[in-house]
Amino acid sequence: MKVLLVEDEPGIASMIKRGLEEARYSVDVATDGQTGLDMASLNLYGLVILDLMLPKIDGLRVCSELRAQRIRTPILMLTARDTVDDRVRGLDGGADDYLPKPFDFKELLARIRALLRRDKVHHTRTIRIGDLEIDTAQRRVTRAGVEIGLSHREYELLEALAAHESQVLTREAIQERIWMDEESYSNTVDVYIGMLRKKIDAVHPVKLIQTVRGSGYTLRLPEGEERL
Ligand code: CA
Numbered sequence: 001m002k003v004l005l006v007e008d009e010p011g012i013a014s015m016i017k018r019g020l021e022e023a024r025y026s027v028d029v030a031t032d033g034q035t036g037l038d039m040a041s042l043n044l045y046g047l048v049i050l051d052l053m054l055p056k057i058d059g060l061r062v063c064s065e066l067r068a069q070r071i072r073t074p075i076l077m078l079t080a081r082d083t084v085d086d087r088v089r090g091l092d093g094g095a096d097d098y099l100p101k102p103f104d105f106k107e108l109l110a111r112i113r114a115l116l117r118r119d120k121v122h123h124t125r126t127i128r129i130g131d132l133e134i135d136t137a138q139r140r141v142t143r144a145g146v147e148i149g150l151s152h153r154e155y156e157l158l159e160a161l162a163a164h165e166s167q168v169l170t171r172e173a174i175q176e177r178i179w180m181d182e183e184s185y186s187n188t189v190d191v192y193i194g195m196l197r198k199k200i201d202a203v204h205p206v207k208l209i210q211t212v213r214g215s216g217y218t219l220r221l222p223e224g225e226e227r228l
Contacts, residue, residue, distance in 0.1 A: 001046040001116070002176075005029045006036030006062065007078070008054050012101075016049065019105050025112075033057030037065055042170055044160060044177045045073050046119075047112060050095070052079035052086065060093045067094035070166055074115045078103075127162045130221045132200065132208055134162050141200075148199050153178060157192050158200065161209065161219035170216040193217055 030036035052059040
């Protein structure tokens with residue numbers, strides 16, 4: 001699983017990165033708030049660990065911006081300032097949990113496990129975008145009430161796009177998420193998007209899968225279409 005760590009103190013960043021890698025997480029590090037925000041918007045992370053005091057944009061802003069973009073990746077806030085007000089602000093801003101520094105690494109790992117478990121429960125739900133419905137527990141997809149049969153990969157791709165509704169996902173991010181370490185051709189994502197479009201969008205006037213030129217793909221209801 002991929003974790004984004006946004007932390008400006010090099011010593012703390014490398015300590016956390018090393019520890020998480022030993023626990024078999026793969027870790028990207030951003031050293032300021034703006035970079036962290038950009039990375040979290042463009043990649044599919046399973047978790048964001050976010051320091052509160054950061055250069056450029058502070059952790060609270062990063063958190064609320066991500067939530068405003070409908071990015072629902074679990075966020076664990078770290079901070080040296082352990083006051084009730086900070087904790088409340090962090091949680092109100094969309095963080096899922098809060099850990100004051102200095103912390104015991106074992107506690108960090110336990111909090112991460114708890115967050116990921118909660119996220120999994122949270123994910124067994126139905127995602128609705130317009131008349132498209134994805135039952136993530138049953139892996140069952142319908143559009144306008146008609147069931148659509150998808151292959152394993154097609155389903156994974158659709159769920160990734162739908163879970164990040166309105167967010168543009170790059171081909172690289174999709175490829176890394178769905179095909180992981182497997183060999184895949186550079187046009188694999190485009191081929192699968194094409195197959196998915198045939199099944200999801202072809203017979204419907206409202207197209208949900210959209211190409212964002214030069215960037216990637218997004219799944220969203222076109223502007224002006226009423227939300228159901
Ligand atoms: Ca800091």
